[in-house]
Amino acid sequence: MSFEIKYKDVMGRIGILQTPHGNIKTPALMPVIHPGKQTLDVKKYGAELVITNAYIMYKNEELKEKVLEEGVHSFIDFPGPIITDSGSFQLSVYGDIDVTNTEIIEFQEAIGTDIGTSLDIPTPPFVTRERAEKDLEITLERAHQAIEVRKDLMLNSVVQGSTFKDLRSKCADEIGKLDFEVYPIGAVVPLMESYKYSELVDVVMASVTHLPDSKPRHLMGAGHPMVFALAVAMGCDLFDSAAYILYAKDDRFLMPSGTYKLQNLVEMPCSCPVCTSYTPDDLRAMKKDERMRLIAQHNLHVSFAEIRTIKQAIVDGNLMELVEQRCRAHPYLLDALRNLKNYTSEFERYDPSSKKSAFFYSGPESLARPEIKRHLDKVERIPKKSNLVLIPRSRKPYSKNIREFGEFYMKDSEEVQNMDRIWDDVQIAVVDVPFGVIPLEIDEVYPLAQNESPLKNDLDALQFVRTHVEDYMENFEHVIINKKVLKTFGIGCDGFDQDEIDSTIDSEFDPSKYGFLEVDVDPSIVRAVDDEEKIRCIADYQFGAGSGDSLFRGDIKIVKSRKTGKIRHVYDGETLIATLRASDSVFVLDREGARRLHSHLEYPKKRVGVNSDAEPFAREGKSIFAKFVIDCDIDIKANDEVLIVNENDELLAFGKAILCGHEIMDFKTGQAVKTRKGGL
Ligand code: GUN
Ligand code: ZN
Helix, strand or coil, X not given: CEEEEEEEXXXXXXXXXXXXXXXXXXXXXXXXXXXXCCCCCHHHHCCCCEEEEHHHHHHCHHHHHHHHHHCHHHHXXXXXXXXXXXXXXXXXXXXXXXXXXXXXXXXXXXXXXXXXXXXXXXXXXCCCHHHHHHHHHHHHHHHHHHHHHCCCCEEECCECCCCCXXXXXXXXXXXXXXXXXXXXXXXXXXXXXXXCHHHHHHHHHHHHCCCCCCCCEEECCCCCHHHHHHHXXXXXXXXXXXXXXXXXXXXXXXXXXXXXXXXXXXXXXXXXXXXXXXXXXXXXXXXXXXXXXXXXXXXXXHHHHHHHHHHHHHHHCCHHHHHHHHCCCCHHHHHHHHHHHHHHHHHHHHCCCCCCCCEECCCHHHHHCHHXXXXXXXXXXXXXXXXXXXXXXXXXXXXXXCCCCCCEEEECCCCCCCHHHHHHCEEEEEEECCCEEEEHHHCCCCCCCCEECCXXXXXXHHHHHHHHHHHHHCCCCEEEEEHHHHHHHCCCCCCCCHHHHHHHHHCCCCHHHHCEEEECCCHHHHHCCCHHHHHHHHHHHHHXXXXXXXXXXXXXXXXXXXXXXXXXXXXXXXXXXXXXXXXXXXXXECHHHHHHHXXXXXXXXXXXXXXXXXXXXXXXXXXXXXXXXXXECCCCCCCCEEEEECCCCCEEXXXXXXXXXXXXXXXXXXXXEEEEECCC
């Protein structure tokens, strides 16, 4: 069995899980099949794998005999991969079951399940620490025992630890080192049933961040499409749905935006075959069984549709936009969304460096997104001038749409004798929400041009940007600010008093009150972005401080697109160094660029090191598979330009990373780097 990642966004991934009964694409939803009772053919709705319960079959003599004889695939009539649960859930509901861990492992092996589960203890949320620790000890013991008693059976190992984050992490660390195929996160049903989604975020993040990246994670008992997008963004790959049938029994329709009760429906909620063939009155007039079947079908349609929507969002790079939409379906989901701000660093570790879609700001929660944190870190790589001029937003890209900006003010009222000395050494930057200070040289780089956000009436965003602008200003001798920027962001105002900011923004602004002196700014100063400076700043921003000077030396020639006037290629004499990609203004290296970056950046920066087996393939320009990687820069992000080296740090090739550094090191299957060129 193997797992590999094809696309990524946030901590979510589209993967391929190879099993003896076929390959499945993740994120995937596994309908729960009730052994002996199933009547719906879930394949028809898009199920590629299913989950069923070994304990129920084990307990019923008739079922047991039959499934042992014909195997589980024939018994439940499903040809694809089957996961079985162990009876732990029954243990959590009934408090007791009569089977041992060893017995249920051996039984799962005997019926030919694809992935079995040991008898973990589902410890409920908010129990005493003593109980959580005691239960966890048993869960871990049984996980080790499962590995010992199984022969060929592949296994789940469930993360437990109640709502204690450190216990979840400890459990994940320990089972993550053992040979398991899938890592479920257990005992979260009570959190979801009570809408404690914020606590769910804590539990999932504490688990996922300590599990191996190279194995799928299953959020156990998550069957409501409301939570799928959020869970995928946190790195969950598998869901199981008993909800489709349980809700149907109760005349309830699942939707990604919530649940509808048949008794309240005047209109059908969606456009699936059930909803377009029947009216709510039709359904109400039916016999219970028939109605339940139809609602279950709707529930399956909607759940699989949501999984498809999520996969498309991962490919497009707008999964977080989807999560932000979905989390507005319920106030407690909004609570969960807000809790994500405590995990920005974890998301940043996995989030690709460039995406197909623009960044859409949907509210103050978007301020915690990794793209913003990353920009605030990376902007520091650009060499600082002595002086700074801050101008307001215009249409993007800002540098192409500069207008007359009227009045400017200089911070600190002392008179400057020779203003020309200021203009000789000045950085011009736009101030905008939500990314803060954007030096004009990098204003076309993803996501600084590829984002949309309203400027007005969002105090959180204005305050957020103001804090960063004021920090940034500290680095300069003289700061000259356009009046509109001063007013909009209340720069120089004391504190964050709401009334003061409002009056600053709304009433006539008096710069002298805030210690600003009016100065004349020649508009030509603001207009000029030097091309050579621009390519150096972009390279510094992309690869690290000093990279621009190292890459672009010699007889620099900049070739622009005749159609758009944008910078396309940079040469030293006749030798191509790098090409600026039009869609995100990020440099794609050529051989000379790779050589120069390699000699500039210290090991292991931007390196992916391969073993000697892979060396000839790398030199030929073949793509790099994760299993050949022996070392890499852990800070690499998916879509980064990277240098492929051997164990002596000799440059072999260069390419685009498919995975982030942590994943490259953990995976043994699938591509790590799409090589652009070898022959170095
Ligand atoms: N189904 C839902 N939650 C759980 C759990 O914590 N453990 C197991 N084995 N199955 C579950
Ligand atoms: Zn429907």
